[in-house]
Amino acid sequence: MHLAPTPVGDRLLSALSRCHKFTKSMLKTFYLHRPLALIACFLLLPTPVLAKNSTLELNLNSNHQQLIAHDAPLLEELKxxxxQITVKIDSNNNGGSGVxxxxxxxxxxxxxxxxxxxxDNNFSIQTHDGVVHQAQLVPNTKFSNRDMALLQFRxxxxxxxxxxxxxxxxxxxxVLAAGYPGETNKIVYHQGKITQLPEQSFKGGYQIGYSSDIVQGMSGGAILDAxxxxxxxxxxxxxxxxNSGYVxxxxxxxxxxxxxxxxxSSWGIPIQTFLAEVNSETLTAYSLPFPVQKSTITQPSLKGxxxxxxxxxxxxxxxxxxxxxxxxxxxxxxxxGETYTVLTTAHVLCERNxxxxxxxxxxxxxxxxxxKAYAIIPDSIKIQPGVDLAIAQFSSKTTYQVATLANASVTDDQYVFVxxxxxLANRSKWQFNPGKTYSLEQGLLQLKDNFFPRQGYELVYTNITYAGMAGAPVLDTQGRVxxxxxxxxxxxxxxxKTGDSGHIQMGYSLGIPxxxxxxxxxxxxLxxxxxxxxxxxxxxxNTAQKDAIEKALLSISVPKSNAKPSVWIERGNQLWRLGQYDQDDQAIAAFEQAIKQKPAYVHLAWYGKGMALASQDKxxxxxxAFEQAIKNKQNFYxxxxxxxxxxxxxxQLERALVAIDQAILIQPENANLYLKKSLVLKGLKRYPGSLAAITKAxxxxxxxxxxxxxxxxxxxxKQWDLAIADFNKAIEINPINADAYINRGFVYYNLKKWDLALADFNQAIQLNPQYVEAFFNIGLVNYEMGKTQEAIQRWQQVVNLDKKQAEPQMxxxxxxxxxxxxxTAFEMAEVALCLDKxxxxxxxxxxxxxxxxMIADTQKFFATPKMQAYLSQMQGLSSTGNK
Structure with a gap:
């Protein structure tokens, strides 16, 4: 499950206030090394504190809010x-505080x-010891109209x-707010608590609303947590x-x-905003932390x-x-009646490690x-082994809509929504994110391991998804599930080195059909x-509908602000999945930002860059890029x-064979790797080896x-019967597998069983009305049967559907x-040969x-003087096999 962060700090920090010897040094240790500090403190606590349930957690949170007010020693430590960290700033024209x-x-x-x-350009800074230092603005620092500035002194x-x-x-x-009011040289402290946190900040970057009293001169001073x-x-x-500031x-x-x-409320600027905008060189030079960023993309605003x-x-x-x-x-x-059934994943309703x-x-x-919130009816949760699905029921007299389920074949490049x-950040937020699917068969080829299919995850799509979206429906453009x-x-x-650790989204989103x-x-x-x-x-x-979805996809923005390498890698992965390559190569740029920081997991950044480049046919x-990934982690299959x-x-098939064999040595039970090896050997025309590899898969x-x-x-x-047996098996496993019908039909076509071939090709079109290969193959059947005009009509249909298809052009x-x-024939042949040499x-x-x-007529066509002249211009190109 995408587990939401457990608010351990909230529940346990209040318990820390009961540690009688919670000194400043321990406070610092708690912040820098929280696990050690928590263990040390709990050694001083009575055992029952650790055994309390969620009711006690609520009480602890309540105590936490009063922590400063009710613990004078801790308040003094915070002061x-x-x-120590707050300074007084003076200049010729102005003054205030800083940190x-x-x-x-x-x-x-x-x-x-x-x-x-x-x-001003020159400033004096007075530190807590009364010493005055000359300071200057840090050069080349811009904060996008945020009310922030950086000074430096020596x-x-x-x-x-x-x-x-x-x-x-x-x-x-x-919170505790500190600063130097007015003309005084004496720091003041005002207690309070955070009262408002709007999702969007006000102009200037103001986003923290708090109850501490702020007076003139305290601007720029510190806001500290407990x-x-x-x-x-x-x-x-x-x-x-x-009220002009509330925009x-x-x-x-x-x-x-x-x-x-x-x-x-008084209003302050989160330190997170500063970390996200200051240049990364400053963060690195001064050992500042990278900003905490969970959600990295904006949801598109959908209209019409x-x-x-x-x-x-x-x-x-x-x-x-x-x-x-x-x-x-x-x-x-x-x-x-009044009972509703909800479908979700099993790991949502069966939480376990x-x-x-x-x-x-x-x-x-x-x-x-x-x-409205409804308790789940007792004993209504139903889970089946081997598939990550579950149902549960609730009762209500209110009428709610029931979803329509689409028992349809999923093909490549279908638009879908999740x-x-x-x-995210302890907030539940509605998401409706667009993307595209792979067909069930092609989707399985994209997966890095075999675990997901064993749990029923055979649906692969590019939509951006987050924690909390487990159990969400994947919807077609009619809103069907x-x-x-x-x-x-x-x-x-x-x-x-940096303490950065966690799970990086790297690949695709997955669902159960x-x-x-x-x-x-x-x-x-049920x-x-x-x-x-x-x-x-x-x-x-229609074209307008497709354009609307593509516009929505391109409107999704990924911020370019500072981030840890793990966040840059996730951003690059999101941009790559969204297909946003052309906008200054944003996906590649994001991966390169991670590469610059040289984390221990830099191989993931190189891998992501390679995926983005391959998606652009580079x-x-x-x-x-993949070679760099392998150099940084040799067993990264x-x-x-x-x-x-x-x-x-x-x-470069021999090199391709070496690479896939190395991957198999690392993952000898990965079916997809053997399938890939089979395709390489097929390209090398080593058919017995290709059969052996795919049989292993x-x-x-x-x-x-x-x-x-x-x-x-x-x-x-020419092993036609064995081929038909395998296609029959593929159809038995997945009766809506259009590819299997196409391939079986092609075998029937070569056996000159025209009626069986046409039946399979037409069935493929029933399953996927835009399956251009099916139209093309129907044209081949018609041509072999001597129905040249019918064949031409079919091939023209293919060209109309996809003008980049070379074979129907030829x-x-x-x-x-x-x-x-x-x-006309010569003109079309030139187009075809330009598309596929x-x-x-x-x-x-x-x-x-x-x-x-068709082969005999193609030989006659190629033998004509005009085609011979054209082919001679292409000499050497046909032998490359490049497309």
Whole structure:
């Protein structure tokens, strides 16, 4: 499950206040080495504190809010920290406060407000010991209209910078604000708590609303949390004369009632905002932390029919809240009387650390679209082994929408949406994110390991998903449910130098096809008649609809602010999945930012860069990037696999074979690797070896795709019956596998069983109405049957659907020539040969098993003087096999 962060700090920090010897040094240790400090402190606590349930946690949170007020010794420690790090700033025109945030040898870095430094270049800084230092603005520092400025001064004296804590921003926590008011040289401290945290900051970067009194001169001073960590700087006092400061950064204004609330608080700028905007060289030079960033993309604003689709689907998508404090998603799929059935993933309703453990004893609530919470009916949770799906039920007299399930074949590049409630920064937020699918068979080839298919995860898509979206429906462009989202491919990233560790999203989002659930409905004790199921294929979109989705995809922005290498890698992965390559190569630039920082897991950055380059058909550069990934982690088999694929595209098949063999040595039970090896050997025309490799894949993972691929090798050795047997098996496993029908039909075509071939090609079109290869093959059947005009009509359909298809262009050229339309034929042949140079060699047609009549007519066409002249210009190109 995408687990939401457990608020351990909130629940346990209040307990720290009971440690009778919680000195400043321990406070510092707690911030820098929290696990050690927590263990040390709990040795002083009575045992029952650790055994309390969530009720006690609420009480501890309440105590935490009063921590400063009720613990005078701790308050004094916080004041001592504040005085050490807060400075007084003076200039010819202005004055205020600042905070020492960094140290580099004898150079100190001070943050303050831009309005404190406005109009001057020379400043004096008075530190807590009364010494006055000359200071200057840090050059080449811009903060995008944020009310922040950076000063630096030099001193041989030793001053201690603030402990920066960018992550501890939550409403209700206690704070201590410090600064030097007016003309005095005496620091003041004002207690309070965070009262408001709007999702969007006001102009100037103001986003922390707190109850501490701020007076003139305290601008730029420290805002400390109960741990002594710097979470922000002061800037604006409560109850200003004008309301002009309450304008959001996007130019919009809050409602008058909201402004009344905002006026009651003082406002500060989060230290997180500073860390995100200061140049990365400064962060590195002064050993400052990178900003904490969970959500890295903006959700597109959908309008028109897309906006209507979002509102429609929102009516049957629910949030599932657990007593473990996690929040996930689900979809209403059935209603009987006043009982509603919700479909989600098993790991949402069965929380455990491993599959060997039993489900945890947690309570769950269903939160419906109108915000009402319903307890799950006891014993209504149903889970099936071997598939990560579950259902649960709730009762309500209110009428809620029930989703329609689409029992349709998923093909490549279908537009889909994932709708659900993300759980980021302890907030639940609605998401409706666009993306594209892979077909079930092609999707399996994208996966890095075999674990996910074993849990039913056979649906692969590019949509960006977050923690909390487990159980969210994957929807087609009519709002029908085609799958249930549940997982994201990822890698573990650990860098001991920086302490950066965690799980990086690296790859695709994964779901369970809805037809898997439909086939198991009886096992869930669910009457399939209660489900709203449609079996029609994916809806066809017009050009305007496609453009609207592409515009929405391109409108998704990924921030360019400072980040740890792990965050840069995730950003690059998101940009790559969204297909945003052309905008200054943003995906590649993000991976390069991570590479510059040289983390211990830099191999992931090189791997991501290689994937982005390969997606742009820059295979030579991609091979070099994958090579760097392998050098930095020799056993990283995904880079070897992708390097092999890129080398195939460059027709460097021997090198591709070496790479995939190395990957197999590392992962000898990975079916996808044997499948890739089979394809390399097939390209080398080593058909026995190719069969042996794909048979190994069948033994490891007997899915529809491996049978389908093995079936494609048998015809190359004229083993037609074995090919048909494998395609039959692929269809048996997945009856809506259009590829298997195409391939079986092609075998029938070569056996001149025209009726059987046409039946399979037409079935493929029924499953996928835009399957251009099916139209092309119907044209081949017609041509072999002597129906030249019908063949031309079919091939013209293919060209109309996709003008980049080379083979139908060449087939049209040959057919036109056979009808005596030579000039048109020559023009079309030139187009085809420009698209695919392999078509210059008649052996290619024989290898592709085109029919006898087509091959014979192609030979006649190539023998004409005009084609001979054109082919001579291409001499050497056809032998490369490049496309």
């Amino acid at each position: 001592e920290i504040a005085v 020492i945030i960094g140290k580099k040898q004898q150079s100190y870095l001070v943050i303050t407000n831009a309005h404190v430094t406005f109009g 001193s041989s004296k030793q001053y201690e910078p603030a402990d920066i804590n960018p992550s501890n921003l939550r409403q209700g926590i206690p 741990e002594g960590g710097l979470i922000g700087i002061n800037g604006r006092s409560a109850y200003p004369i004008l 959001y950064e996007d130019g919009s204004r809050p409602l008058p009632e909201a402004i009344k609330q905002f006026r009651r 029919w897309l906006g209507e689709l979002e509102q429609k689907t929102k009516q049957f998508i629910v949030r599932i809240d657990s007593s473990s404090n996690t929040k996930d998603s689900g979809v209403i799929i059935a209603k009987t 491993s599959v060997k453990e039993s489900c945890g004893n947690y309570r769950y609530e269903i939160v419906t679209p109108d915000g 709708g659900g409630y993300s759980s 085609i799958g249930i989202h549940g997982a994201v491919e990822g890698e573990i990233a650990i860098d001991e 809805i037809n898997t659930f439909i086939s198991l409905a009886n096992h869930f004790n 009457n399939s008649q209660s489900l709203q199921v449609q079996s029609s294929s994916f809806p066809q979109l 295979y030579t550069e991609a091979v070099a 995904p880079a070897l696999k992708e390097q092999s694929i890129a080398l195939q595209q460059l027709n 069948v033994q490891i993972s007997p899915n529809a795709e491996v049978y389908n691929q093995r079936g494609n090798i048998y015809p190359l050795q 087939a049209l050229a040959v057919a036109m020539y056979s009808k005596g339309e030579s000039e 392999r078509l210059a060699d008649i052996a290619y047609f024989q290898e592709q098993l085109w029919g006898d009549r």
